[in-house]
Amino acid sequence: MSTRVLICDDSKMARKQLARILPEDWDVLVDFAEHGQEALDKMASGKVDILFLDLNMPVKDGYETLEAMQSFTHLPAVIVVSGDVQPKAVQRVKDLGAMAFHKKPASAEELRGLLLSLGLFTPTDGKSLSVAPHSVSAAEQFTLNECLQEVANIAMGRAASVLADMLNVFVKLPVPKVSILEVGELQMALDYSIKDSSCSAVSQGFVGSGVAFETLLIFSDSSFPDMASLLNVSEEITSVVEVELLMDVSSVLVGPFIDALGKQLNIDFSQGHPSLLAQHAKVSDLVNTKRAKWKRTLAVEIAYEVENYQISCDLMLLFTEDSVSMLENLLSYLVEED
Template identity: 75%
Template sequence: MSTKVLICDDSKIARKQLTKMLPADWDIELEYAQDGQEALDFIASNPVDILFLDLNMPVKDGYQTLEALQNFPSMPNVIVVSGDVQPKAVQRVKDMGAVAFMKKPALADALRDTLLSLGLYSKAKTTEKTSSAVTRSVVDDFSLSDGLQEVSNIAMGRAASVLADMLNVFIKLPVPNVNILEVGELQMALDYGVKGDSCSAISQGFVGSGIAFETLLIFSDSSFPDMAKLLGVTEEITQEIETELLMDVTSVLVGPFMAAIGKQLNIDFSHSHPVLLGQHVKIPDIINVKKATWKRTLAVEIVYEVENYQISCDLMLLFTEDSVPTLENLLSFLVEEDE
């Protein structure tokens, strides 16, 4: 009898990558869901043996899905496959009933070993592909936005894990937003993402293999007291100390993020020194500083929040228009079909 498998991930590319990593000789009936609610609705009316579950999704995320599954008469074997590799995230999902955790992108050998160790898959007696294995690789078409969102999602998780370890906290991660923005739209996006009336911002330039972009990290000013507390700063928070805190957290977030992006695209990015754009300023003031150079840009936005603390920062990647064709070409290699 075929094993009934459901892959739940909002990313078309992630669904396709994971599908390609499943054992080719595994006799399965494979279905897909784009968010946790869609997965729950499917499981409510269809028996599912194994659920591969992402964590950062719209509508209902992986944590909410796991919580809801505990009320089902029969819970499938849940294997979380996520870019959020914080140790507290791994422990949290296992406490909620997940039988295993795998980091994105899952590798075929590691996935096979995990399935074997859990007794969810046994090696077939023949090496011929089953009919289900042949047809299950068909996944929806994807766009530049899909690809950039997925590589950003993985990079976001790597950076959050480093920051979480540094502060001994849990970082709440969103679904990255990817959009082509004019300067005015960029200001609206930042106004929405940044909490508080004033903020502080740091920018840094990156270039490599025909791709050029700038990172912009914006901190709500309300974040400083808790940030200082977590970093063990006991003296009065002066502007100089704030600048040091900004640079420390920028290094921790941007460095691992860019390393993960570069690894996925096979690029070694060179970078400029981080530049302080302003402290205790309004969003329009930051936009005005860079208005002449930003104009129309491909933007990736990620809002990091620290659970149980008033700490929030907005990380944006602003790509030049000239970078888009090269970026699109590189991302397409991530989802090429096996020959």
């Protein structure tokens, strides 16, 4: 009898990529779920032997899914496949019953080795992998937003891991938001994300292989006391100290993020010097500072929060309009057929 595999990930691109690298000589029937609740519904209505589970998803994330599975009488073997590589994230999912953790993006060789080591896969004589007939399969087409969201998700996890290690904390990660924004819509997006009446921001430019963008790290001003405490800053928190903290966090989050993004796109980005864009400013003032430059932009937004601390910041990538066609070409290589 075929092994029944369920791949749960909110990203169509990630679902397809994972299905493509499953061993072809595995007698397996593959099905898909877009979020944790859909996975739970499918497990409740039919047998699932192995669940590949993402962590950062809407409706019900991976942690909530693992918690809800505790009430099931038949539990599948769970392999978490996520871009969130924080050690505390890995430990949490194992404490919740996951058999193993594998970072995104996975390769066919790595996944095959993992499945063999766990005793979950026995090779067959021929090609046996098949997809459940009601599932969306390899004929899927992917939009720029969907592809960029997935590569940003992986880069986001790499950056969060560095910040978590530096502060010895757990960083809560969202699903990245990708959209084309006019300048007025950009302000509304920031107003929604930045809860404080004032914020500070650092900007930095990047360019490579026809792709140009600016990173914008926006730090809620109420975050400075807890951040200073975690970094063992005992001196008075003056405006100068705040700028130093802001630059430190920007370096830790932006550097690893861009490195992971570049590796996925096969680009070595050249970078400009980070600069203080605003300090103790309103979001409207922040947007007005570069209103002429940001008339229309492809934006990626990631809202980082540190668990149990009043620390939150937004990392935004603002791509030029000229970069969109090049990004589409680069991202298409990640989802093309073997």
